[in-house]
Amino acid sequence: MSKVFWSRLAPGITAKLFLAVLFTAVCVVVAMALAAQWSFNRGFLGYLNEQEAQRLEAARPRIIEAYKDHGSNWDFLRGERRRWFGLLRPLPAVDPQVDAYAAQPVHPSPPLSELTGALLRTTLLDADGNFVVGFSDTRGKGTRQPLVVDGKTVGYIVTAPFQSVTAAGDVRFERSQYQASWTMGAVSVLMAALVALWVTRMLLKPLRAMAKATRQLAAGDYSIRVHSQATRDEVGQLATDFNHMAQALERNEGMRRDFMADLSHELRTPLGVLHGELEAMEDGVRPLTRESIQSLQAEVSTLNKLVSDLYDLSLAEAGAMTFQHTPLDLVELLRAAAPAYEQRLADAGIAVDLHFNAKELVVQGDARRLKQLICNLLENALRYTDRGGVLVITVGQSADQAVMTFSDSAPGVESEHLARIFDRFYRVEGSRSRASGGAGLGLAICSRIIEAHEGEIDAQHSPLGGLLMTVRLPLRREEFLDTAISGGQGA
The missing domain is CATH 1.10.287.130 (Signal transduction histidine kinase, dimerisation/phosphotransfer (DHp) domain)
Known part of the structure; x- marks a missing residue:
């Protein structure tokens, strides 16, 4: 009972495909959000810190010059935050461009580091590392930039990294970035869900149709067909x-x-x-x-x-037909099998014309099964040839194969039936029908016998107006080599 219950609760292929696509989209969105956050912290904030470092590097000469001007000590800056900020601020622009109307220098906008609060996060320490002025809570944060006068370090400049500041404006900016990222992520997930729903419906629609058709096929409706929509997927x-x-x-x-x-x-x-x-x-x-x-x-x-x-x-269909392959002469086998049908063919008014184009053709095969093959072909010609007709049988060699042909006169077989004349359960309607006898199993058995001997059999239109059956069997290798050598010597 529990297995049936849980099997009913198990999601179908629609839900599985939908969840798979949605889960993939969610993973992509989360990964992009985390990457954006990492890029913001590592990239943008790193860029700001680099700008501050360049700005302080430009201010170092002014700080050293002021140190020299005030007796080579830092007393002039202790507690003087305004003077300290003045040394850190960049110098006015010396751009020669002048406003044509006001005749005043054009002052540039404040540098980026000024907007990020670099002044408030910069500290001046003396040569012993004691606090002089600036940001009081350094606690080892940031990198110390030495101030050197005549080869002697007289102090250090320390700037706290930008990410350590928690000013209200910075926090609001950071929150706004995160909020925008997660909002975009949520919208992306919603769009992914809609796309996944559409994709699952489009992909599974033909599968549902095939599942329905399969049930009808299993129920015995063999006329059912599925519309393939001419797609190549x-x-x-x-x-x-x-x-x-x-x-x-x-x-x-x-x-x-x-x-x-x-x-x-x-x-x-x-x-x-x-x-x-x-x-x-x-x-x-x-x-x-x-x-x-x-x-x-x-x-x-x-x-x-x-x-x-x-x-x-x-x-033959089960692959259990037994064969005992031994060397045998196909010419001799045909000579032994044909007389058994001479009287029946004569009684049916069918003339027989035998042509032996070789004295012997040795093949590796089962004598009983090959005789059955010959008898079936003779029986087929006897049953499906009109009175007054003729049957021409030839035996010869073509390359490394022994070839037998059975060509009879009218009636013939239409071209659409030739390709399936050896199929099991297949019957040719019309003049070559069961009216003349036979259950239509002989040619199917002939095809299986030939396959077991690694040969070929095919049916074509006979020049006599009936059917031309051609049988090809591989010659024994020794026989083929002897024939080739004798032929070469004769040449």
Whole structure:
């Protein structure tokens, strides 16, 4: 119960993404505020202190000169803060520019250090470090600048750092800076929250649509599609991949249904014939003769072929079809398999033309499976070639491959079906249909056998008007080298 409760309280992806973006924005704002505060303390205040140091450096000659003029002692400044401030203040400007109307020198504005209260924070100490005049609470703060007369230190100037002063104006200025920084930060966080909300909605809108479509797809609605909005980002690619997956599932489901319908038809036909024949024999309508037994045997053979094809296809799909690869002659294998179909082809009115362009073609393969391949191709030509047609079979060599071709006459296969003719559960409608027999499993099994032998099989339009099946199998390396050497010697 507690797990269910906490799982309901767990934030969804919308809340997680929103909080992630907002947290990132808050961290950035806080970091910027702290950096601004550090920059103010280290940069601006440091700049003010540097200005004060330069101002006091300019005042040192005047202080030394006054020290000499008053008997080389500091008694003239003890308690005289006004005189001390007068020595620290800068001299009037000597700029030759003159006001054209008042005929008076143009006095500059007070220096920056004057505005920051440098006079109040400056202290004069004698040679022994005793207080003379100025800011009384030095307590070791600031840097001592020596006053040297004739090579002898007669006193020190000490200025307290600017950040140690807590005047009301300085505090107000500092507070106003901090307040402005944090106000800008708060506004930035609010804007970040609005942007994060907008971003999460925009990003998650297609994801919600795909989640809804996924539930419909899981429920069996394979026609569902997601609008990808033609975007090139990951979300758009995900929507495109989802549509491809849904399309493949819809196609496979349709092929599965067609296959089940075809399979049920193929099973019902021989079973119906067997049932009718056995009932006729049981009722005494049809006597038990050699012809009736042959009829029953033919239907049983049809059922056996169908079940065997289904079993082989299931093994191939599961990768469990067994193969025993041994060296074998493909020419000899075809010579042994073709005579079994001569009579059936002749009965169907199909002429057979065999062409052996090589005496032997040794390949590494499973003799039983390759014979099954040849029989399936012969069976395909037998079932889907009109009476009066022709079947041309050729065997030869191309480079390091053994090549077999099965070319039959009309009817043909439309181009849109050629690329999928080896697919499982796929049937070509039209003239090459189950009306002539067969469950449409033979070519799928042929494709799996060829893959296991590292060969190739493809279907093309036949120049005779039907289908051209081409099988390529790699020759044994020794056989290929012997052929190449003999060919070179002959040349």
